[in-house]
Amino acid sequence: MSHHLVTLLLGSNLGKQKDNIDLAISRIEEEVGELVGQSEIIYTKPVEFVSNNIFCNIALRIKTQFSPIKLLNLLKKIEVEMGRTDDSLITKGYADRVIDIDIVFYGNMNFSSLRLEIPHSKHVYEREFSKKLLLSI
Template structure:
């Protein structure tokens, strides 16, 4: 069975953001794969939308045996279990959220579909906070 190196970025700006991130990490480790490395937690202002709620963000790397689309499905299940009912793509824009989990990299795969882009170009090339966190991995 193949194992894939995956990089995820997590963010939260509603409720107890630190607890939200810790809960998401526990679910990821239980259901997706053993976490290899963590970045520090970085507090940031919202990007691409207006809100008074500050984000806490973290990057992490792990190894998984599941496929990119199975990973996406599991991530969306975790977000939903934690109280995020609709994705930004469904809403047509960004808004405050309990948890957001993005797949930044999945092995050496390049994938572009209507529901999944790997690598996640915005996090790799456009968002300064993402690049700061990803450099720590």
């Protein structure tokens, strides 16, 4: 069974943000794949929406056997089980969240569907905090 090197970005701005990130990392390791690298944690103001809640952010590199869509489904399941109530893809806007897990890179693959774009262009090209995290792993 082949494994794919995947880069994820995680963010949380509700509750105990760092604890939420730690729990999400544990869940990813248990259910998704082997953690092979991680960035430092940084704290940032919300991007593309207004909130008084600061984000805790981290980039991860994992090895997984799952296809991009199966991986997305597993990550969305973790988000929901951790208490995420709305998905920006459905609501067409951003809001505070317990956890957000985005697939940024999946090997060298370029992939596009209604639910998923790889590479994740906003993280790769637009968001300065994302670029900083991605460069550090």
